[in-house]
Structures are given as structure tokens and as C-alpha cells.
Amino acid sequence: MWVFTGGEYKELNLPESLLQPEQSYIIHHEVWNAHWTRIVENGMDYLHIPFVHRNSFGGEIGQPALEAKSIVEFQIQQTKQGAQVFNRFHNIPSGFSFEWFQPNLVVFKFDEMGIPLRIHQFSVPLNEHQTRYIFAMLMLGDIDPQSQTSIANEFIQPIVEDRLVIESQKGEIPATTEECNVPTDKATLLFRRWYHQTIQN
Numbered sequence: 001m002w003v004f005t006g007g008e009y010k011e012l013n014l015p016e017s018l019l020q021p022e023q024s025y026i027i028h029h030e031v032w033n034a035h036w037t038r039i040v041e042n043g044m045d046y047l048h049i050p051f052v053h054r055n056s057f058g059g060e061i062g063q064p065a066l067e068a069k070s071i072v073e074f075q076i077q078q079t080k081q082g083a084q085v086f087n088r089f090h091n092i093p094s095g096f097s098f099e100w101f102q103p104n105l106v107v108f109k110f111d112e113m114g115i116p117l118r119i120h121q122f123s124v125p126l127n128e129h130q131t132r133y134i135f136a137m138l139m140l141g142d143i144d145p146q147s148q149t150s151i152a153n154e155f156i157q158p159i160v161e162d163r164l165v166i167e168s169q170k171g172e173i174p175a176t177t178e179e180c181n182v183p184t185d186k187a188t189l190l191f192r193r194w195y196h197q198t199i200q201n
């Protein structure tokens with residue numbers, strides 16, 4: 001069963017990667033003491049990944065680029081139901097990208113950088129202060145169940161490292177920001193704008 005929490009019903013655009021047989025997924029969920037918009041925003045904050053998560057998947061993205069002295073080419077494309085963000089390097093291949101589907105799904109396409117995994121992160125509000133953070137992890141290729149579990153854990157652990165920081169942010173994402181923004185913040189700013197326009201309307 002699907003519940004669409006995006007307000008006014010439009011055409012429902014589910015990613016193909018959520019429509020695979022049930023046994024292809026590992027599901028993990030936990031409750032965070034945070035507003036759901038904080039968790040979505042964190043998922044779209046690409047820039048923290050190679051730094052905060054440098055000892056895990058962030059290192060797999062950032063280390064080859066550091067060694068090759070790459071310049072990052074960051075692209076953001078608006079889609080019908082959100083945005084798609086690509087991270088490319090000018091001199092080495094890198095297919096890492098992620099996609100936001102309104103309202104509360106962020107999809108990390110690790111498979112595009114050669115890791116057989118695509119993570120769908122849902123931030124489902126329980127109330128103003130609590131969110132159920134759900135990971136639907138699509139395991140790609142022919143991987144035995146034990147390896148699937150260890151790959152999943154390798155990714156879940158670093159992702160939940162963000163919990164302390166996110167739980168320290170009070171309430172929903174602000175409408176305007178006094179923070180200094182850089183061009184790579186475009187994805188999160190797009191989310192903020194969408195959220196506040198949707199709430200106002």
C-alpha cells in the first residue's frame with residue numbers, strides 16, 4: 001500500500017527503482033527527534049558527504065577526486081516532481097547522483113558509481129518533533145543475503161552519524177536564511193523554497 005503525503009494529488013511518479021520484487025530490498029527504519037524537513041534537507045546537502053562521511057562512502061566519492069586533483073562539476077536539474085543532482089569530476093569518471101522526489105524521498109544512486117546499491121530515504125513525519133527515517137535499500141546484482149546485510153550496514157551506520165547534528169536543529173527548516181550560501185547549496189535552497197511555498201498555499 002502507498003500513502004502519498006505530498007498534498008494536492010498530481011500524477012504519481014514513482015521511481016522505477018522502488019518497483020522491484022520485495023526480496024530485492026533491505027528495509028531499515030528508526031525514529032529521530034527532528035522535523036521531517038531537516039532530514040530531507042540533510043539528505044540533499046551533498047557537500048557534507050565527502051567531509052563528514054570521509055571514512056566511509058564519502059571517502060569513496062572524495063578520495064579519488066583528491067588524488068586526481070579534480071574540479072567538481074555540479075549539476076542540478078529540476079524534474080516534474082523534484083530535482084536531480086549530479087556530481088561529476090572534470091578529469092575522472094564519477095557517476096554519483098541523487099534525486100529528490102517531492103515531498104519526502106531522497107534517492108542515492110550509489111550504483112552509478114559502481115556500488116551495487118540504491119538507497120531510498122523517506123522522512124515520514126510522526127508529529128512536529130519526530131520523524132520516522134526509513135531506508136529502502138535496493139540491492140542490485142547477484143549478492144548473497146549475508147553480503148547484502150553487511151553492505152547495508154556499511155551504509156546505514158555512517159548515514160545515522162548525522163543524527164546528533166540533525167536533532168540539535170529545532171523545528172522546521174527556516175524560510176529565509178541568514179547563512180552564507182554557495183552555489184552547491186542550490187539543491188537544499190530549492191527544497192526550502194518548495195516547502196514554504198507549498199505550506200503557504
Ligand SMILES: [Fe+2]
Pocket residue numbers: 042048049052053158159162
Ligand atoms: Fe550525512
